[in-house]
Amino acid sequence: MLKRNSGGRGIDMYVKSDCETAVWSDIIAKQWPEYMVQEYVPQRWFKYSNGPDKTLINLVGMLLCYNNRSFGPGLFRGSAESVVNVHQGRGVIFPAMMSDS
Structure with missing residues (x-):
């Protein structure tokens, strides 16, 4: 799961299995300093x-x-x-x- 490293409330949060590959890759390539990775627990x-x-x-x-x-x-x-x-x-x-x- 990608989520912003500030803020919260689920805003701009992405679960890899629910997200298009292009969107996921674009965030990592262009916005990586603004995000963190967290394990998704079903x-x-x-x-x-x-x-x-x-x-x-x-x-x-x-x-x-x-x-x-x-x-x-x-x-x-x-x-x-x-x-x-x-x-x-x-x-x-x-x-x-x-x-x-």
């Missing part, structure tokens, strides 16, 4: 239904922990794309719920 797919529509999505997020103490789940984002990018319309934010029981 994720488990989750079923998501939004009304009558059902699809499979990737979920990414965080668990808020510090000094062996959990503060519960943080925000989770999901998308049917390889890169979950809510900022550019390629994903949805899901609230996480916890119960005391």
Whole structure:
């Protein structure tokens, strides 16, 4: 996976298997100082239904922990794309719920 070495939020991120060879090669040839390589780890797919529509999505997020103490789940984002990018319309934010029981 190629991603910008500054920024984040999935902007201008490319997964090699989902990218045209010419685009991948062009970024490496012309914009290499602006990018870094990160291993792409395939994720488990989750079923998501939004009304009558059902699809499979990737979920990414965080668990808020510090000094062996959990503060519960943080925000989770999901998308049917390889890169979950809510900022550019390629994903949805899901609230996480916890119960005391």
